[in-house]
Amino acid sequence: MRKRIALLLALVMVFALAFSSVAHADDLITVGIVNNPPSESGYREANVKDFESVFSKENGYDAKFSYSLKNDEQLSAARTFITDGVDYLLISAAETTGWDAVLKDAQDAGVSVFLFDRMIDCDPELFEAAVVSDMAQEGETAVNWLLAQKLDEYNVIHIQGAMGSDAQLGRTGALDEQFEAGTMKKVVQQTATWDEAEAKKITESVINSGEPFNVIYAENDGMAKGAVAALDEAGITHGVGKDVIVMGFDCNKWALRELLAGNWNYDGQCSPFQAQVISDMIQTLEDGGEIEGLNDAKQIISVEKGFDASEITEEDIDTYGLGE
C-alpha cells in the first residue's frame, strides 16, 4: 500500500515537473490572480473579464485565477501560487487584514505583488503598486458636476447604498459636505441598501409628503432606476431640461442608454478596468525599468469619468458600459 502511494506521488511529481517545464518553455510570464468571484456584482464581472482578457496567452502571460469571497480561501490560493513559483501575484483582497505573512512569503520567494481594486493594511514595502478607485473622488466629481449645473436651489433626495460600504462612504461624503455648508438642501437621506425596490419606496414617500425636490442622487444605477420609476408613476418629469435631475453611479450599459435618451442626467464611473495598467507596469519591470506615477501609499488611482447626458455618445457606452 505504502509503495503504491509512493509510486503515485512520484508519478504526480513527474507530471508536475513535466507540465511546469512545458509552461516555462513557452517563455510566458506566469501570473497568479486572486480575485472575488464574478457573481459578486456587475462591477466584479466586468473586472474579472478585464483581467482574463488582458492576461491571456496572446499577450504573453500564463495566468492562473482563483476566485473567492472568503479571505482564508484567498490566502491559501495566494500561498499555492507562491509555491507554484509564479512571477507576479495580483490580489483583490476580500478583507483588508491578515495578509502580512503571505506577502512576506512572496517577497522572500521573489514574487512581485500588485494590489488592485482593494487596498490591504500592510507595509507598502510588501507590494510593488496598488491600482485602486477613490470612492471619495467619485462623490466629489459627481457633486462638482451638480454644482456646475447652477440650479437656483438644490433640493436633494439622497438614496444611499449599504451603510458602511466603501462606495456608500465615498459617495455620501462629498454630498454631506454640501448639506453642511448649506449650498444644498437635504430633502431626505435614506439607505436603500442597494435595493432598487426600496429606493422606489423612499422616493414615493417624499412625493406623497408633497415636499418639493429637484435632484435625485442615488448611489448606484439600480436605485436611480427605482427612484425614476416612482417619478414616472407620479407624473413627474425627469432628465435633461426636465423638472428633476437624476444621478446614478456604476455606468451599467442600460443606465448609460438612459443618459443617451435624456431620461437621466449623470452617471459616475467606478472603473473596474485595472488590468491594462498593471500589465503595463509588469512590462516595465520585465524591461528592467522602474514604476512611475505612484503616490505616497504606492497607489495609482484609476482615472474615473462622470458622464453627462448632453455629452455622452454611443461609443462611450460601448467602451465604458458594464454588463449588456
Next chain:
Amino acid sequence: MKKTKTSQFFSNNSQLLIPLIAILLLIVFNLIRDPEFFSVGITTNNRGDAVLQGNLVSILNGASELVILSMGMTLVTAASGGQDISVGALAAIAGSVFVKVLKGGPAITGTSVFLAFLACCVVAMIFGCFNGSLVAFFNIQPMIATLILFTCGRSIAYWINGGATPTITSPIISAIGSFIPGIPVPTPILIVIVMGILFALLFRFTSLGLYIQSVGINQGAARLNGINAVGIKLLSFILLGACCAVAGMIGVSRLGLINHETILINIEMDAILAVAIGGNNLGGGKFKMLGSVLGAYAIQALTITLYAMKVPSTDVKAYKAVVIIILVALGSPVVKDTMSRFSKKIKSRSGTVGKEAA
C-alpha cells in the same frame, strides 16, 4: 343576539387583535403627525394614465410581495412547525428564470410573458419540492433544510442570467409591475387580491386547511386518521414555491430589472415576522392566513412611516426593532394569559352590574 355574534367573532379571531391593534396604532400615530398622511389623490403618470397616489397606495402596493410570501409562509409554518428562510433566494431564482425566458424569446408578447411566468412557477415549485422533501421525508428542521437554498439560491440566480442587472423593457412588464393602462390601482395590489381569492377558494372547497392544521398539531395522530402527513408538508412547501414565483415576477416587473443580489433581500425575515405578528403559532398547528396578511401590511406601514418621518438611515432598523419587540411581546402567551384573565375579571364584574341593572 347581535352582541353575542360580535363577541363570538372576536373570541374566534382573537389572534387578529395584535395585527389590527398594530395597524390601528400606526394609523392614529400618522394621522396625529400629519392629518393628510392617508389622503389618496389621482395624478396623471408619465404615460398619460390617471392613477391613484398617496401613502396608503404606497403601503398597499409596496407590501404586495411580502403579503404573498407570508401567505405561503403561514402554510409552511402551520404544517411543518418551522419556517422557510429561503423565500427571498427562491424569489430571486424565480425572477431570474422569468427574465431568462423573456430574454430568450424574440419579442415580449402576452404569450411569452405567460410562458415565462409558467416556467418560473414550475422552477420555484421544484425548488419548493426540494425543500419540502428534506423536511417531510428526512425530518430535517425546516430552518436548517432551507438554509441550503438560502445560502446558494442567489448564486443559482446569478448562473441563470450571468450578467449583472439584466433589464427587460416592455409595456406588458410595466403593466404587471406598475399600472395597467386605464386601471388606476397598481397591478401588484390586484395580484394580491387574486392570490387571496385563490387561497380562500382552496380552503373553502377542500379540506386542505384542516389537514394542514392537524398535521401541524400532531403528525402521528393525523396519520392514524388517514391523512398523508408527508404529502401535506410537501404540498405546503410547493405552494410556498408558487408564492415565491409570483413575488419574484412582481419584483422583476416593478422596474423591469433583476439584481439577483438585492431583489427581495431579507424578505424571509419580514415574512416570518408577519406570520408571528399575525398571531400564528410558529410551532405549527392552528393558523389564520388573514393574520399574516395583516401582519405584513403592518410591517410595510411601519417602514413607510419611518421613511415619512425621515428617520436617519443608520437608525431605521433600531426603530423597527423596538416596535417589533413591543408587538411580539404583546402577542406572547404570557401577556395574552394575563390579558384574558384581566378581561374575564372585568367581564364578570360588568356582568354582575348588568344583572343588577336588569
